[in-house]
Amino acid sequence: MPEEIRDPNRLVTTLEPAELARIEEEVQEIRACVPAWVWDGRSLPVPIDLIAREIYNLRVRVVSEEAMREAIGEDPDGHYGLSGLLICADGEIWVSKGELDYDWGSRRHRFTVGHELGHFVMHQSREPRIFCREIENGESETGEVDQNDPVPRPVPEAEANTFSAAMLMPIDQVRKRLSSNPADPVKDLQDYFGVNRKPALRRVETARILG
Numbered sequence: 001m002p003e004e005i006r007d008p009n010r011l012v013t014t015l016e017p018a019e020l021a022r023i024e025e026e027v028q029e030i031r032a033c034v035p036a037w038v039w040d041g042r043s044l045p046v047p048i049d050l051i052a053r054e055i056y057n058l059r060v061r062v063v064s065e066e067a068m069r070e071a072i073g074e075d076p077d078g079h080y081g082l083s084g085l086l087i088c089a090d091g092e093i094w095v096s097k098g099e100l101d102y103d104w105g106s107r108r109h110r111f112t113v114g115h116e117l118g119h120f121v122m123h124q125s126r127e128p129r130i131f132c133r134e135i136e137n138g139e140s141e142t143g144e145v146d147q148n149d150p151v152p153r154p155v156p157e158a159e160a161n162t163f164s165a166a167m168l169m170p171i172d173q174v175r176k177r178l179s180s181n182p183a184d185p186v187k188d189l190q191d192y193f194g195v196n197r198k199p200a201l202r203r204v205e206t207a208r209i210l211g
């Protein structure tokens with residue numbers, strides 16, 4: 001593998017197909033380990049909070065954005081938006097309380113928990129020990145992006161997003177949905193899995209790449 005692919009600071013809009021496949025495999029292994037009393041492997045939406053707690057002993061806490069900014073040393077009056085934090089030392093995932101007030105909030109909450117869980121599973125050995133999920137351009141008002149072009153992000157962020165989408169939208173169910181040729185595949189996945197538009201869009205692309 002060329003060295004630049006390993007550089008965690010490299011900005012990407014999409015991961016290499018081999019890496020998408022690796023994350024998919026990792027998520028499949030995790031799903032296989034989830035006992036039926038936590039999740040039956042089919043019911044939707046995927047109970048990601050429960051999986052984080054019961055499988056990884058991570059406590060999901062809903063906290064104010066100010067508390068999150070303080071935890072990472074950001075000016076509480078700044079305009080820096082945060083959806084979530086993973087605090088490895090305390091075994092906690094913090095998720096923005098304010099976002100739950102919106103009708104898209106519970107969908108965003110699940111995606112953010114999945115994103116932080118992705119950091120926990122894939123990046124724990126890497127510095128820093130606190131990972132965050134910033135609000136992405138164009139999604140702060142409605143929980144949605146207003147364009148299709150992906151925003152370049154550091155590799156670990158793209159990996160955590162891919163992990164979360166894979167957890168919340170199991171590939172076998174995604175393939176089944178897409179094989180029925182819905183008029184709007186992205187909207188179909190959004191409604192079916194209870195996710196926002198961007199993760200659904202990402203999942204449709206991933207499913208096409210993985211074949």
Ligand SMILES: [Zn+2]
Pocket residue numbers: 115119131132133134156157160
């Ligand atoms: Zn992140």
